[in-house]
Amino acid sequence: MTIENNLINIRESLEGKEVGIIAVSKTRTIQEMEKAYSQGIRDFGENKVQDFITKYDEFHKDVKWHFIGHLQKNKVKYIVGKVFLIHSLDSIKLLEELEKKYAKENSFVDALIQINISKDIKKWGIFIEQVEEFIKECEKCKHVRIKGLMTVISKGNEKHCRDQFLLMKNLFEDLGKREFKNVNMKYLSMGMSGDYAYAVENGSNLIRIGEGIFGKRDYSK
Numbered sequence: 233m234t235i236e237n238n239l240i241n242i243r244e245s246l247e248g249k250e251v252g253i254i255a256v257s258k259t260r261t262i263q264e265m266e267k268a269y270s271q272g273i274r275d276f277g278e279n280k281v282q283d284f285i286t287k288y289d290e291f292h293k294d295v296k297w298h299f300i301g302h303l304q305k306n307k308v309k310y311i312v313g314k315v316f317l318i319h320s321l322d323s324i325k326l327l328e329e330l331e332k333k334y335a336k337e338n339s340f341v342d343a344l345i346q347i348n349i350s351k352d353i354k355k356w357g358i359f360i361e362q363v364e365e366f367i368k369e370c371e372k373c374k375h376v377r378i379k380g381l382m383t384v385i386s387k388g389n390e391k392h393c394r395d396q397f398l399l400m401k402n403l404f405e406d407l408g409k410r411e412f413k414n415v416n417m418k419y420l421s422m423g424m425s426g427d428y429a430y431a432v433e434n435g436s437n438l439i440r441i442g443e444g445i446f447g448k449r450d451y452s453k
């Protein structure tokens with residue numbers, strides 16, 4: 233399957249739904265990314281700061297960059313002014329660093345709170361029980377603006393996926409009904425190549441697709 237065909241199929245499966253596609257281009261070359269770009273994709277996702285800034289410099293200027301990987305505090309300075317949306321806000325320490333660095337540049341950044349919905353010790357994100365406390369901290373910020381939630385679920389069968397995504401949907405909707413300062417539930421970022429159909433069923437409006445667009449990743453290169 234070509235990148236072009238993969239995109240046609242994904243778009244067909246989303247027909248009539250308001251769901252944004254992020255092409256997760258980690259490990260991919262500019263040439264591969266160019267194929268997705270030529271099909272109209274403008275949202276790209278990267279998970280490593282160094283790769284992201286290289287591609288940011290080399291690739292089209294009208295791209296919206298999504299930072300989807302764990303972000304170390306000491307690397308925040310490299311991404312200021314370059315990302316459209318940070319999906320991986322996963323600690324108060326990172327929140328504070330983002331606020332500080334963006335304030336210094338008199339600039340703003342949109343971010344999603346990453347939820348570790350599966351309580352998987354190998355995954356980043358905050359637990360559902362910590363959300364209230366986390367949002368209180370977000371309300372104190374001016375330069376980091378919360379636009380929703382993101383999750384990476386643990387692997388499992390269809391039922392497992394649906395159950396995890398449903399928990400996220402309920403959280404997203406509950407928070408969306410409430411009034412917070414600086415916190416809005418606009419984006420629910422969930423679903424990857426293998427499970428995005430179940431995510432969309434449960435209200436995801438931003439899916440992050442890597443292998444489903446570009447083919448299998450090769451980490452040996």
Ligand SMILES: *Cc1c(COP(=O)(O)O)cnc(C)c1O
Nearest residue numbers: 256279300424425440441442443
């Ligand atoms: C790699 C990655 C994806 C895409 O995964 P695929 O299985 O290739 O679709 C999505 N989200 C995050 C956070 C990732 O690191």
